[in-house]
Amino acid sequence: EIAFLNELTERSGCGLLFDLYNFHCNARNLGFDALEALGRLRLDRVIQVHVAGGGTHDGFLMDVHSEIVPEPVWELLEWLVPRAPNLAGISYELLEETRxxxxxVGRQLERARAIWDKHPRTSQETPSRGAA
Structure with missing residues (x-):
């Protein structure tokens, strides 16, 4: 997954909307270390991070946007934000029919804002394809 995302953004020159909750689900369901994998991601290509929460079904964590953001995802976000120099925003997604x-919802948004505010942005530039 990381190699694919790195290759995709490198060849295309595009930025990445990184779904951190989906990544957390994959790490848990497939048994890999999320933080180690994030360390291999081209973080200069991450333009936006998406967080959410979900439930489980038959022992698998589901990316269904129905619950609060779980603590491990907040921890990954805390790690990622100061290391992604072109990050322009964090989005929180929630299904309309949530309980x-x-x-x-306000507390979730406040927490995302606090993480954002804790790490002032030094660059808001879009990744370039290289200059002479």
Whole structure:
């Protein structure tokens, strides 16, 4: 997955909307170390990070955007934000029919904002394909 994303962004010159919760689900379900894998991702290509939460089904973590962001995803986000020099934003996605309520949704947004604010951005530039 990491090699594919790195190759895709390198060859295309595009930025990456990185779904951190989906990545966490894959790490847990497939048994790999999420932090180690993130360390191999071209973080200069990450333009936006998406976080969410979900549930489990038959022992598998599902990316269904129905719950709060789990603690391991917040920890990954804390690690990633200061290391992604072109990161332009964090988005929180939630299904319309959630049971969380506006107060809990507000707390999730506040936490994402706090992580963003803790790490001032020094660059908002789009990755370039190389210059002479």
């Amino acid at each position: 969380l309520g506006p107060d809990e």
